[in-house]
Amino acid sequence: MSLKRLKSGRVRSSFIYGPAPKRLISLALILALLTFIHAAAQAADTGSAATEVGTLPETTINADSGTSSNLLITDGRGQEVKLPGLPQRILITGKASFMVLDAVYLFPDIRAKIVGKGKDGQGMDAFLSAIDPEYPNKTSLGREPSPEQIAACKPDVVLMKKASAETLGRSLESLGIPVVCVDFETPEQYDRDLAILGRLLGQEARAKTLSDLIHTRLNLIADALAGLDETKKPRVLLLYYDPQNGSVSFNVPPTAWMQTLLVKMAGGRPLWEGTQLGQGWTKTGFEQIAAWDADQIFIVSYFANPDKVVADLKADEHWQALRAVKNGNLLAFPGDLLSWDQPDPRWVLGLTWLAARMHPELFRGLDMHAEVSRFFKDFYGVDDSIIDKIIRPALYGNL
Amino acid sequence: MLKPLKSHAILLLGIGLLLLLFVSLFLGRYPEPYFMSPRLLQTDSMAWRLFCDLRLPRLIAAALVGMTLAAAGTVFQTIFANPLVEPGFLGVTPGAAFGAAFCIVFLGNQAVMVQIFAAGFAVSGLLLSYALATRMRYGGWILRLVLAGIAVSALFSSALGILKYLADPLSQLPEITFWLLGGLSGITWGRLLPILPVVIISLVIMLLMRWRLNALGLDDTTAFSLGLAPARERAILLCAAVAATAAVVSIAGMIGWVGLIIPHLARRCFGADCRQAMPAAMLMGAGLVVGCDDVARCVMASEIPLGILTSLVGATGFMVLMTSGALQRAQ
Amino acid sequence: MLNGLLTFTDVSFTYPGGEREVSRGINLNVAPGTITAILGPNGAGKTTFLNLALGWLQPQAGHIMFDGKTVESWSRRELGRQMALVPQRENSAFEHTVLETVILGRTPHLGLLEMPGNKDFAIAQASIEQCGLAAFAARSVNCLSGGELQLVLLARALTQEPRLLLLDEPFSHLDLANKSRLMQVIRTLAANGVTILMTTHEPEIAAAIATHLVLMREGRVQKIGELHEVLTAPLLSETYGIPVEVCEVRGRKVVLWC
Numbered sequence: 001m002s003l004k005r006l007k008s009g010r011v012r013s014s015f016i017y018g019p020a021p022k023r024l025i026s027l028a029l030i031l032a033l034l035t036f037i038h039a040a041a042q043a044a045d046t047g048s049a050a051t052e053v054g055t056l057p058e059t060t061i062n063a064d065s066g067t068s069s070n071l072l073i074t075d076g077r078g079q080e081v082k083l084p085g086l087p088q089r090i091l092i093t094g095k096a097s098f099m100v101l102d103a104v105y106l107f108p109d110i111r112a113k114i115v116g117k118g119k120d121g122q123g124m125d126a127f128l129s130a131i132d133p134e135y136p137n138k139t140s141l142g143r144e145p146s147p148e149q150i151a152a153c154k155p156d157v158v159l160m161k162k163a164s165a166e167t168l169g170r171s172l173e174s175l176g177i178p179v180v181c182v183d184f185e186t187p188e189q190y191d192r193d194l195a196i197l198g199r200l201l202g203q204e205a206r207a208k209t210l211s212d213l214i215h216t217r218l219n220l221i222a223d224a225l226a227g228l229d230e231t232k233k234p235r236v237l238l239l240y241y242d243p244q245n246g247s248v249s250f251n252v253p254p255t256a257w258m259q260t261l262l263v264k265m266a267g268g269r270p271l272w273e274g275t276q277l278g279q280g281w282t283k284t285g286f287e288q289i290a291a292w293d294a295d296q297i298f299i300v301s302y303f304a305n306p307d308k309v310v311a312d313l314k315a316d317e318h319w320q321a322l323r324a325v326k327n328g329n330l331l332a333f334p335g336d337l338l339s340w341d342q343p344d345p346r347w348v349l350g351l352t353w354l355a356a357r358m359h360p361e362l363f364r365g366l367d368m369h370a371e372v373s374r375f376f377k378d379f380y381g382v383d384d385s386i387i388d389k390i391i392r393p394a395l396y397g398n399l
Numbered sequence: 400m401l402k403p404l405k406s407h408a409i410l411l412l413g414i415g416l417l418l419l420l421f422v423s424l425f426l427g428r429y430p431e432p433y434f435m436s437p438r439l440l441q442t443d444s445m446a447w448r449l450f451c452d453l454r455l456p457r458l459i460a461a462a463l464v465g466m467t468l469a470a471a472g473t474v475f476q477t478i479f480a481n482p483l484v485e486p487g488f489l490g491v492t493p494g495a496a497f498g499a500a501f502c503i504v505f506l507g508n509q510a511v512m513v514q515i516f517a518a519g520f521a522v523s524g525l526l527l528s529y530a531l532a533t534r535m536r537y538g539g540w541i542l543r544l545v546l547a548g549i550a551v552s553a554l555f556s557s558a559l560g561i562l563k564y565l566a567d568p569l570s571q572l573p574e575i576t577f578w579l580l581g582g583l584s585g586i587t588w589g590r591l592l593p594i595l596p597v598v599i600i601s602l603v604i605m606l607l608m609r610w611r612l613n614a615l616g617l618d619d620t621t622a623f624s625l626g627l628a629p630a631r632e633r634a635i636l637l638c639a640a641v642a643a644t645a646a647v648v649s650i651a652g653m654i655g656w657v658g659l660i661i662p663h664l665a666r667r668c669f670g671a672d673c674r675q676a677m678p679a680a681m682l683m684g685a686g687l688v689v690g691c692d693d694v695a696r697c698v699m700a701s702e703i704p705l706g707i708l709t710s711l712v713g714a715t716g717f718m719v720l721m722t723s724g725a726l727q728r729a730q
Numbered sequence: 731m732l733n734g735l736l737t738f739t740d741v742s743f744t745y746p747g748g749e750r751e752v753s754r755g756i757n758l759n760v761a762p763g764t765i766t767a768i769l770g771p772n773g774a775g776k777t778t779f780l781n782l783a784l785g786w787l788q789p790q791a792g793h794i795m796f797d798g799k800t801v802e803s804w805s806r807r808e809l810g811r812q813m814a815l816v817p818q819r820e821n822s823a824f825e826h827t828v829l830e831t832v833i834l835g836r837t838p839h840l841g842l843l844e845m846p847g848n849k850d851f852a853i854a855q856a857s858i859e860q861c862g863l864a865a866f867a868a869r870s871v872n873c874l875s876g877g878e879l880q881l882v883l884l885a886r887a888l889t890q891e892p893r894l895l896l897l898d899e900p901f902s903h904l905d906l907a908n909k910s911r912l913m914q915v916i917r918t919l920a921a922n923g924v925t926i927l928m929t930t931h932e933p934e935i936a937a938a939i940a941t942h943l944v945l946m947r948e949g950r951v952q953k954i955g956e957l958h959e960v961l962t963a964p965l966l967s968e969t970y971g972i973p974v975e976v977c978e979v980r981g982r983k984v985v986l987w988c
Contacts, residue, residue: 096569140700141701142700144704145702149428149700152429167574171453174587278564608842613830613834614834614837616823625835626806626837674845
C-alpha cells in the first residue's frame with residue numbers, strides 16, 4: 001500500500017475522524033445540545049406539574065349525559081385525582097390486581113364497565129365467569145402490561161394497587177389517563193377503598209351497604225368476644241404450607257397482614273408475632289413449631305388441598321406428638337375457590353370461622369354453610385343455584 | 400489505518416440506527432398491536448401523547464442504554480486487555496442491583512430514589528473493588544482487580560439475596576425481580592432527563608479519547624514510555640464508563656450481554672482499533688437494545704423483560720461468533 | 731561527565747516492600763550518539779536500569795538527569811518525544827494491525843483528544859519501511875513471528891522520533907537474519923544521531939554493535955567504558971562467574987565459554 005493511497009483514505013474519512021478543530025466544533029455542538037436538554041427538562045417538569053393540576057384529556061371520556069360535572073377523588077395514596085365525569089370504561093391492572101378486581105365485582109352495576117383486567121388470582125376465573133357471563137370476554141392484560149396496551153383499551157380510569165403507582169401509574173398519568181389507587185389489604189382499607197370506589201363509580205349507596213355488612217359482622221364478633229379474659233384466648237398458630245418450596249415448608253405471616261389481623265379479631269393470640277423477618281411470609285421449621293406448643297394450629301395452603309395436607313400431617317409421627325394434634329386441634333383453614341384467609345372479601349367468612357373455631361362456646365349454633373350462602377348473596381348478589389353449582393362443590397377445610 | 404470503506408460502513412450503521420429509531424416510533428400496542436399509522440398522530444390525541452411522552456423518551460433511553468453499555472464494554476475490555484470483561488465487572492452491576500433493591504425494600508419504590516440508590520451503589524461497588532484490589536497481597540494488578548471484583552460482586556449478590564427474602568412478595572419482590580431482569584417500561588421524560596447530562600458527557604469522553612484508548616491497553620511501562628500517564632488517563636476513561644453505566648443501569652435495570660458481546664462484534668467487523676471499534680460498538684449496541692425493546696413492548700400485551708431478550712440475543716450471538724470461522728481468519 | 735544525554739548519579743533503587751537493593755550506587759553517563767550496551771547475567775538489574783532511565787521507577791537515592799533536567803521534572807508528553815522504549819515482548823489481547831500498533835508511537839506528539847493525522851501516518855509508514863515491515867503493515871500483530879514483532883515494536887519506538895532509544899533485550903527472540911537486520915537499523919539510527927541504550931545478556935551482541943559497554947552484576951555497575959576497555963576476559967569472567975575467553979576473529983571479538 002503506498003503512502004499516497006493511505007493519505008487519500010484519511011482525507012475522505014468522515015468528519016468524526018477529522019483534525020482537532022472539527023472535533024472542537026462537535027464538542028461545542030454537544031454542549032449546546034446539553035444546555036437545550038437541561039432547559040427542556042425544566043420545561044417538562046413544569047409541564048407535568050400542570051397535567052397533575054388538571055389539564056384533562058379531551059377524548060377519552062364518553063361522559064354520560066347529565067354527569068358532565070367534574071369528579072374529584074382522593075385515592076389510596078392520598079392523591080387527588082380529577083375526572084371529567086363518571087368513568088364508563090374501567091381498567092384494573094398492576095400487581096396483585098385480583099384483589100381490586102374482586103372488590104369491584106362487589107358492585108354489580110359496574111361489572112359491564114370493566115374493559116380490562118390484570119393477571120387472574122388463584123381460582124378466580126371460574127367464580128367470576130359464573131357470576132358474570134361477560135367476564136371471559138374482557139381483555140386480559142397479563143402480569144406487567146405495557147402502558148400502550150392499556151391506552152389501546154381506552155379506559156376512562158385505571159384502578160391499581162399502590163405498589164404499581166410509581167412505575168406503571170406514572171407512565172399512564174403522563175399519557176393523561178387518570179389512575180386511582182386502592183389497596184383492599186386490611187379491614188380499615190376495605191372501609192376506605194369501598195368509599196373511594198363508591199364515589200368514583202357513582203355507587204355510594206352500594207359502598208355504604210357493603211361497609212355496613214362488614215361492620216355488622218365485625219360487631220357481632222366483637223360483641224360476642226367482649227369482656228373475654230386475655231388468658232381465655234387460645235394461643236394459635238396459622239401456618240402456610242408451601243409445597244413448591246422444598247419438601248415441607250411452613251411459613252408464618254407478617255404482623256400487618258390480613259391473616260394475623262383475623263386471628264386477633266377472632267379472639268386468638270398469634271404466637272408468631274415478633275418473629276417476622278421481612279415483609280412477606282417467614283419460613284419456620286418443625287422445631288420452632290414444637291416450641292411454640294400452640295393450642296390450635298390452622299393450615300393454609302394455596303397450591304395444595306389443605307384437607308390433604310392436614311391428613312398427611314396427622315399421619316406424620318413427629319406431628320402426632322404435638323399437643324394441638326393430639327387434642328384434634330390441627331385444622332385446615334377453609335375456602336371455596338379462594339382460601340378465606342386472604343385480603344379478598346371472603347376474609348369476612350374466614351373471620352367468622354376462626355372465631356367460631358377458637359370460641360365454640362360463644363358461637364353455639366353458628367352454621368357455616370348458612371353463612372356461606374348469606375355471604376355470597378349479600379356481597380355478590382348470587383342466587384342459590386349458582387352457589388350450589390359453583391361454590392359448594394369447591395368448599396374445603398374443617399367447616 | 401482507517402480505510403474509507405470502514406468509515407462509510409460506520410456512516411451506514413448510523414443511518415441504519417436512525418431508520419430503526421424512526422420506524423420504532425410507529426411500533427407498539429396502540430391502537431392495535433405492532434404498527435401505528437402516522438396519520439393517526441393528527442387525529443388521535445392519545446396517539447400523539449403516546450408518541451411524545453412514552454415512545455420518544457423510551458426509544459432515546461434504549462439507544463443510550465445500548466450505546467453506553469457497548470462503549471463502556473469497549474473501554475473495559477481494552478484497558479484490562481481482556482476480552483471477557485464487561486461494564487458490570489468490578490462490582491458495578493451487583494452494586495446497582497443491591498442499591499435498587501435496598502431502596503425498594505426499605506425506602507419505598509419511588510423511581511427517583513431507586514435511581515439514585517442504584518447509581519450510588521454502582522459507584523460504591525467500583526470503589527470497594529478498587530480499594531480491595533490495592534490492599535490485596537497477591538498476584539498482578541489485573542488479577543487483583545478481577546479477584547476483588549468477583550469478591551465484591553459476591554458480597555452484593557448475597558446481600559441482594561437477603562433483601563429479596565425480606566421483601567414483600569406482593570409489592571416489592573416483583574419490583575426487584577423486574578428490575579433485575581431489566582426493562583424500560585417505566586421510562587418517562589422525568590426519569591430520562593436527569594441522567595442525560597452524565598450519560599452524554601461520558602459518551603463524548605469515551606468517543607473523543609478512543610484512539611488513546613488503544614495505547615492505554617498496553618503494558619504499564621510501554622504506555623508510560625509512549626508519553627501517557629497510564630494511571631490517570633485510564634482513571635478518566637474508567638470513571639466515564641462507570642458513571643454512564645451506573646446512570647443507565649439506574650433507569651433500565653440489568654441489561655445483560657450488551658457490554659460483552661457488542662464490543663466483540665464491533666472489533667470483528669471493523670478491526671481492533673478503537674477509532675472504528677468504538678463508534679461502531681456504540682451504534683451496534685444502540686441498535687441491539689432498540690430492536691430488543693421493540694420486541695419487548697410489541698409482541699405481547701405484557702412487557703417481556705428487556706434483559707432477558709438482550710441476553711438471549713447476546714448469548715446466541717456470542718456462540719455463533721465464537722464458533723464461526725471468521726475468528727481464525729488471522730491465523 | 732556532565733555533558734551526557736543521560737546521567738545517573740549515585741542511584742540506588744529498591745522495589746517497594748523488597749529487601750534487596752536492585753540497583754546500588756550507580757553512576758553512569760551516556761553520551762549523545764553512542765550505542766551503549768548494558769551487559770550482565772540474568773537478574774543483574776538491567777531491566778530495572780531501563781525503567782529508571784524511563785522515569786517509570788524512581789530511585790530512593792541519587793538522581794537521574796536527562797538532557798540537564800531530572801527525569802521526573804519532564805512532562806510525560808515531552809519526555810515521550812525524547813525517549814522511546816522497545817520492550818522485550820508485548821502481548822496484544824486484540825487483533826491490532828501492524829500499522830495500528832506503530833501509529834501509537836505518535837501518542838506523545840498528539841493531545842489528549844487528538845487523533846493521528848496525515849503527517850503522523852506518513853511518519854509511521856516511514857518507520858515501518860525503515861524496519862523492513864512494509865509488506866506486513868495490514869497484518870495482525872498476533873500472527874507475526876517473535877522477530878517480526880520485535881521489529882514492529884522498534885518501528886513504533888521510531889515513530890516517537892526519540893533522541894534516546896531504550897531497547898530491552900532486543901535480540902533475544904531473533905534469528906540470524908533478523909539479528910543482522912536489526913543491527914543495521916540500530917547502526918543507521920546511531921549514525922543519524924539517535925542515542926541508543928540497550929540491555930543484553932549476550933556478550934557477542936554487545937561486541938558486535940556497542941560503542942560503549944556497562945557491565946552489571948547484582949545491581950552494581952562493575953565497569954563502564956568503551957567497548958575495547960571493558961570487553962576483556964578477566965572482567966567478563968568476574969561478571970558471569972565462569973571462566974571466559976575473548977578472542978579476535980577477522981577483526982571481530984568473539985567470546986568463548988564452556
